[in-house]
Amino acid sequence: MPTPESEAFKAAKPKVPPTFDGVNYDDNKALKAAQDAIIREQWVQSMMARLIREEMGKCYYREGMNHLEKCGHLRERYLQQLQHAKVRGYLFDQQNYISEQ
16 A cells, blocks of 8 residues: 655655656746756656665575576566666756657
8 A cells, every 4th residue: 555645745746747848948947847857757767776776686685596587577677777777967858859759
């Protein structure tokens, strides 16, 4: 059962998507909200990779010699998550428009 979110958490949670699409750069509040949402999303991805890595370490320790067979699913998830795990910041996305094909 998930823990209910507190009012303080809901107030600090960004209400915009983690992208600069549709952001008016003259509106400082909207720009800062988009920047905050992008940084938060990058940190979430980084922490997800960290949690998977910790679980993989526990699995390796627990399984011993059979870790290659028993922990392969965690290894694959971790390698996929590493592509998104770096906190890059928002300046590149803010200054360069990259269309998603």
